Amino acid sequence: MxxxxxxxxxxxxxxxxxxxxxxxxxxxxxxxxxxxxxxxxxxxxxxxxxxxxxxxxxxxxxxxxxxxxxxxxxxxxxxNLYGKDVKERALIDMYAEGMADLDEIVLHQPYVPQEEKEANLAKIKDKARNRYFPAYEKVLKSHGQDYLIGNRLSRADVYLVELLYHVEELDPTVLANFPQLKALKTRVSNLPTVKKxxxxxxxxxxxxxxxxxxxxxxxxx
The missing domain is CATH 3.40.30.10 (Glutaredoxin)
Known part of the structure; x- marks a missing residue:
């Protein structure tokens, strides 16, 4: 083993x-x-x-x-967190690449010089609220399923929920207008492995x- x-x-x-x-x-x-x-x-x-x-x-x-x-x-x-076929994997990759673009700015926040922190935080808030989170909210709303792709947990859901937690630490009200994302966060957070x-x-x-x-x-x- x-x-x-x-x-x-x-x-x-x-x-x-x-x-x-x-x-x-x-x-x-x-x-x-x-x-x-x-x-x-x-x-x-x-x-x-x-x-x-x-x-x-x-x-x-x-x-x-x-x-x-x-x-x-x-x-x-x-x-088994990568979709059931090549089309689902393509969607998972596409969604995850968007998350990675936002995450890149988020993970640099602790390391940017003090005088640039405010501007970087404003950039994070703007991109999360106006570009990235609306896109995932729309996906979830469009099919009414529990997860982003194929109605089963994938790496895209896990990455998105991690990012939601991280951005909320920087901007506590960021999910106020995203009920689908809030529901996804709750759903994934309650999975026994994630809860642990x-x-x-x-x-x-x-x-x-x-x-x-x-x-x-x-x-x-």
Missing amino acids: AGKPVLHYFDGRGRMEPVRWLLAAAGVEFEEKFLKTRDDLSRLRNDGSLMFQQVPMVEIDGMKLVQTRAILNYIASKY FLQPGSQRKPYEDEKCVELVMKIFH
């Missing part, structure tokens, strides 16, 4: 958080090896573990996978504080 997946990253959200969410939703236990110093990153680079010299990296099924989307697609395929992941003491990471930002700067810069 294969061992648990091992996640190599720093002890914070960053680009690994969607991977943690997806594994948790699939009910897969995983281990984490945290980078704490620049030397930890150098060791991974020097032993050939990082194809492009970058983390996140996940050891799973005898592979050392890098590139977040590749990691997510593999996990989704393995645990949302409890205190799980491997879900908190919003990056100044200490975490300092650690990241020490490792990567």
